[in-house]
Amino acid sequence: MEARRRHRSSLAELPIDLAIKIAGRLAATSEWPMDDLCALWATCHRKLRVCGEPEVGQRIALMRFADDMSWDDPVGYATLVGHLTNVGNPEACFITGMEVTFHKGTPLAPVCTVELQRAAEFGHNRAAYVATILLYRANDGAVSNDAARRYMR
Incomplete structure (x- = not known):
């Protein structure tokens, strides 16, 4: 049986600046930004860092x-x-x-x-x-x- 290979998340492969811009866009346009950002945080350590950036917080549609x-x-x-x-x-x-x-x-x-x-x-x-x-x-x-x-x- 062939062992399954794990693939890294496509967001994890992006440059950090671009990942921050994507998370900021999600925060600005999402219907439920806090739920979506929390779901993103839960997926990996790098995404937690991205979602914690001030640029993302500045764009949250409070x-x-x-x-x-x-x-x-x-x-x-x-x-x-x-x-x-x-x-x-x-x-x-x-x-x-x-x-x-x-x-x-x-x-x-x-x-x-x-x-x-x-x-x-x-x-x-x-x-x-x-x-x-x-x-x-x-x-x-x-x-x-x-x-x-x-x-x-």
């Missing part, structure tokens, strides 16, 4: 599953939002910035604009809008005014 996850697993959701904020995910930065901004109903413009500006730089339009308003409202100098003008474009 709003696709935020409602369900925030109700079903609020602690896991808060942890995920914190992690995605740290890697620069625009939607997570927007959520974090809004929570900091309107904590107890009092805008904290200097503190929040860091996350909102980060999200705006990644092209998040709502974050750019809120950051612009808060930067103009703070009126703390030319640097803030320049940033606000840049986000208005």
